[in-house]
Every structure is written in structure tokens, then in C-alpha cells.
Amino acid sequence: MKTLTLKIRKFRDRPDTHDKEWMWFIISWTGERGISLKDQVRWQKLAAEVVDLDENKEHTISLSNKTIEAIEARIVNPDFKVMGMSPLLMQFIVDLKESLGLRISTSFEEDDS
Numbered sequence: 001m002k003t004l005t006l007k008i009r010k011f012r013d014r015p016d017t018h019d020k021e022w023m024w025f026i027i028s029w030t031g032e033r034g035i036s037l038k039d040q041v042r043w044q045k046l047a048a049e050v051v052d053l054d055e056n057k058e059h060t061i062s063l064s065n066k067t068i069e070a071i072e073a074r075i076v077n078p079d080f081k082v083m084g085m086s087p088l089l090m091q092f093i094v095d096l097k098e099s100l101g102l103r104i105s106t107s108f109e110e111d112d113s
Contacts, residue, residue: 002068004099006050007058009088018055022092026071031079042070068100075102 006019027047030040046067053059063071074080075093082089097104 001062001064002100003060003062004096005058005060006053008055009091011088017088018053019092020050020053020055020059022089022096023050025089026074029074029080031077063100068102071096071100072102 006023008016008018010016024047027043027050046061046063049061075097094104096102
């Protein structure tokens with residue numbers, strides 16, 4: 001088990017954004033073809049925990065190794081794409097991977113696949 005702290009992020013003059021939003025973005029992703037009900041049910045416990053978080057304070061959640069592997073699989077999935085660049089999302093992904101001990105490259109010279 002590893003812990004992950006979900007916090008409130010600030011970026012210039014934009015409204016504050018809680019990491020809960022970014023975690024939900026990962027949890028709720030289904031890809032273009034969708035995912036099976038069996039796979040959706042596997043995410044249910046984490047989804048319920050994240051949805052119930054108070055957006056006005058930081059939270060620490062515990063993640064099993066299997067959950068960490070599932071999160072990593074989604075992040076590196078070639079179909080997991082965003083429609084626009086968000087500095088807050090990018091920083092969350094970097095912090096998420098670092099806190100969970102996952103490999104991340106922060107330059108074009110490295111490959112994190």
C-alpha cells in the first residue's frame with residue numbers, strides 16, 4: 001500500500017482546482033470503445049472514495065499495488081488523451097507518479113513508456 005495526498009492546486013489567476021478532479025478524470029476514463037462492467041466494478045471503491053472527498057481540504061488516500069498498476073496502465077495507455085494542455089493536470093500526473101513510485105520523464109529526451 002502507498003499513500004497519495006490529494007490537494008488544492010493554484011495556477012496563476014485561474015480558479016483553484018482540487019486534485020480530486022484529476023483523479024476522477026483518470027478513474028472515469030473508458031476510452032473510445034468503453035470498458036466492461038467487470039472492469040468498471042473494479043474501480044468502484046476508489047471512485048466512491050474520491051467522489052466523497054471534501055474539495056476544501058487536502059486528503060490522503062491509500063492505494064493497493066494492484067490499484068497503482070491499474071492507474072499506471074491508464075496513464076500510459078496510448079488512447080488516454082486530453083484535448084488541451086492543463087498545467088494543473090500535468091503537475092498532478094507528475095506528482096501522482098512520483099508519490100506512487102512510478103517512472104516519469106519530464107523531458108523529450110527521456111522515454112517513460
